[in-house]
Amino acid sequence: MSERFQKLRLLEALLFAAAEPLGPEQLARHLPEQADLETLLEELSGLYANRGVNLVRSGRRWAFRTAADLAPLMRVEKTVERKLSRAALETLAIVAYHQPVTRGEIEEIRGVALSKGTLDVLLEAGWVKPKGRRRTPGRPVTWGTTEAFLDHFGLESLDALPGAGELKAAGLLDTRPAVAAVGAQGAMEDGAAGSEEAGASEVQEEDPWEILSSEFGEAPEDQTTGAPSGDEAADPPRGSAAGEAAGPRPARGDKS
Numbered sequence: 001m002s003e004r005f006q007k008l009r010l011l012e013a014l015l016f017a018a019a020e021p022l023g024p025e026q027l028a029r030h031l032p033e034q035a036d037l038e039t040l041l042e043e044l045s046g047l048y049a050n051r052g053v054n055l056v057r058s059g060r061r062w063a064f065r066t067a068a069d070l071a072p073l074m075r076v077e078k079t080v081e082r083k084l085s086r087a088a089l090e091t092l093a094i095v096a097y098h099q100p101v102t103r104g105e106i107e108e109i110r111g112v113a114l115s116k117g118t119l120d121v122l123l124e125a126g127w128v129k130p131k132g133r134r135r136t137p138g139r140p141v142t143w144g145t146t147e148a149f150l151d152h153f154g155l156e157s158l159d160a161l162p163g164a165g166e167l168k169a170a171g172l173l174d175t176r177p178a179v180a181a182v183g184a185q186g187a188m189e190d191g192a193a194g195s196e197e198a199g200a201s202e203v204q205e206e207d208p209w210e211i212l213s214s215e216f217g218e219a220p221e222d223q224t225t226g227a228p229s230g231d232e233a234a235d236p237p238r239g240s241a242a243g244e245a246a247g248p249r250p251a252r253g254d255k256s
Helices: 003-017 024-028 037-047 068-073 086-098 103-110 116-125 147-152 164-169 177-184 192-200 208-216
Strands: 053-058 061-066 128-134 141-145
Touching (some): 003 024, 003 037, 003 061, 024 037, 061 068, 086 141, 103 141, 116 128
Antiparallel strands (some): 053 061, 128 141
């Protein structure tokens, strides 16, 4: 490997690793005193002239940039992490342990009406999906968890969901009356598998996207929506009750 080629490699590495454009003084510190920095930079720029990344000069500084003709094709995708609200956590826990479960059943357990935004958040996260329609008057939609839910919480299957005893020991299970009633039904102690078998025969399976379209008025390719800010906090109490009368909440905290 020639000395000149080694200098080009060094300049390439310095410019690639830099978060900001570098000036001649910054680059020269890493090269021998007799090195012709300007010539080396021009040569390196020529090597990248027809590539997807170009070495460009801005004033006296140099930096690698996306080729100008490719810039319109580039876009930045940024993942924004949001903490789930208490309402969303409670709803997710109910769906996980009682699936397939209807909106009305979720409201019955929580003691408050379920806002559309709460389901929107869970749909957007990819953790819940429509499982079908209950074979009862009104044919309500039933909800269940997804493979993405299992993956996010590190579960091999729904059988791996912690039981009521484990949740209480971890301080994640509320002991107020409605939750005790849920436990009496054996839903949490037996895990989600049993409850899924119990409700499976009552549910008519349908295309999830068709259900979403009919429920939320959305086209299949746009099945999820962004959650309105503060939407879960606005869950209204069911009936005329308010405040503490809105009912108990089934779980504390986030298992993740």
